[in-house]
Amino acid sequence: MNNNDGLGKSDGEPHTHDPSEKGAARRVQALEEVAIAKGLVDPQALDEIIEYYERETGPRNGASVVAKAWVEPDYKTWLLGNGTEAINHLGFSGFQGEHIKVVENTHEVHNVVVCTLCSCYPWPVLGLAPSWYKSSAYRSRVVREPRSVLSEFGLEVPDEVRVEVWDSTAEVRYLVLPQRPPGTNDLTEAELAGLVTRNGMIGTALV
Amino acid sequence: MDGIHDMGGMHGFGRIPIEDDYVFDSDWQRRSFALAEALAPITPFGTDEHRQAIERIPPSDYLKLDYFEKWAVATESLLKQAGHISQDELDVGAKLFHADVGDRSPVTGPELVQAMKQGVPLKFPDDSQPQRFSEGDVVLVSSESPYLHTRLPRYVRGKTGLVASAEGVFAFPDAAVGGVGAPRQHCYTVAFSSETLWGREAEPNEVIHLDLWESYLEPA
Numbered sequence: 001m002n003n004n005d006g007l008g009k010s011d012g013e014p015h016t017h018d019p020s021e022k023g024a025a026r027r028v029q030a031l032e033e034v035a036i037a038k039g040l041v042d043p044q045a046l047d048e049i050i051e052y053y054e055r056e057t058g059p060r061n062g063a064s065v066v067a068k069a070w071v072e073p074d075y076k077t078w079l080l081g082n083g084t085e086a087i088n089h090l091g092f093s094g095f096q097g098e099h100i101k102v103v104e105n106t107h108e109v110h111n112v113v114v115c116t117l118c119s120c121y122p123w124p125v126l127g128l129a130p131s132w133y134k135s136s137a138y139r140s141r142v143v144r145e146p147r148s149v150l151s152e153f154g155l156e157v158p159d160e161v162r163v164e165v166w167d168s169t170a171e172v173r174y175l176v177l178p179q180r181p182p183g184t185n186d187l188t189e190a191e192l193a194g195l196v197t198r199n200g201m202i203g204t205a206l207v
Numbered sequence: 208m209d210g211i212h213d214m215g216g217m218h219g220f221g222r223i224p225i226e227d228d229y230v231f232d233s234d235w236q237r238r239s240f241a242l243a244e245a246l247a248p249i250t251p252f253g254t255d256e257h258r259q260a261i262e263r264i265p266p267s268d269y270l271k272l273d274y275f276e277k278w279a280v281a282t283e284s285l286l287k288q289a290g291h292i293s294q295d296e297l298d299v300g301a302k303l304f305h306a307d308v309g310d311r312s313p314v315t316g317p318e319l320v321q322a323m324k325q326g327v328p329l330k331f332p333d334d335s336q337p338q339r340f341s342e343g344d345v346v347l348v349s350s351e352s353p354y355l356h357t358r359l360p361r362y363v364r365g366k367t368g369l370v371a372s373a374e375g376v377f378a379f380p381d382a383a384v385g386g387v388g389a390p391r392q393h394c395y396t397v398a399f400s401s402e403t404l405w406g407r408e409a410e411p412n413e414v415i416h417l418d419l420w421e422s423y424l425e426p427a
Contacts, residue, residue, distance in 0.1 A: 024276040025235040030300035031279055032238055034292055037302035040249055041313050046241040048316030052323060053240075098326040099374070101396075116215030116360055118258055119274070124326075128240070131227035134274050137220040143362065144216045147410045152223050163413045167215065169358050170394050170418035171329045171377050 058127035061092045062175060063196035065125060066207075067189045069102075070180045080104055083175065087125060096173055097124035103166060104177045105203075110157050111164045112150065112203030113174040114142045122173035126198060133202065143167055153204040176200070178207040208259075209352050209361060211266035216362040216404070236275035243282045245319060249311045252285045255380040259356040260284045331376040331391055338393045338421075344370040345427040346397060348419065355385030359423045366404060367427050368397040371416060379420050392421040 199205035260281035
């Protein structure tokens, strides 16, 4: 199980830096210095924005939504019928989460989410998108050969299970409601939330 | 715009870089993200303008630049377009002239975070615009390929799909940024079978959904 919270680097292979990255760092530093010198931006605001996204948004929020839906049938009905309202009810709202649709995995259907045009992603419940979600490979391929893409993630979806892909081309953002794993009847809602992974809510993994 | 950003269905990009599992890998990426968010209200620009500025990056650069460097390029170009900064200033990293932002002032951290938590209202009442399609309608997607900003990907143009749901009335980005089309329209989730999109190459038993504004669609 991947317990990475989606922020910072994951364990494993070190990321190879692009040689042009030094140029990017300089470019952003120049933009920041000019914007501050010209009174266009409050430097402290930059820190506060970063802190908000790193501390208060992220997949833990989505996981608590999923766990509640697993234990409370009424909440699940509400969530699938009006995702935005049901998610707001748990205190999660904001940019890139104004309209959220929740799609349910079942024995017949497996859902997976993408944004082929840019990087649309439900920030309040999943945080900011991981790098691979924004990659050319994921964006180009998952609408064309989702089974092959899922297989690269280690997920083999049988042909009789329909794969439903959701390309976030307008203002609706998508969250996958994974199937509750078998043998979890004794777990509390909080323990269940601990099982839910970010990739499970994008649809590139099962829970 | 038929740019490199419209990647759905393209061949040749290889394996998914699953190991790139991070949100930020360097501090400059954090700064680039926060700069775009903090400079949006004062410039001013919205999400659609920022997206369009990214789409205008030449394809060879688009593929080469890091995601957050593209954000910085877009933020720079919107600030330059508004006349608030110059390329000379960015080259030397210093202020060379006073920026006239009218009665706007920098937004404070708490104000920005409050706005981010609240979100931006994007939806208008369902009955505020006539609704042309309903769930179950078969629709043909427009073949128009505008030079300006659009949210209609190439891979569904000219294809036939099924309206899966009506999502309500939203501002139309093509109009907001490019000035083309009705500014508010119904938007629909449209389902396409993989065979419709990819023919004999398609994998079995797959449905691809896109959210499409009404003027992208005609009755089939």
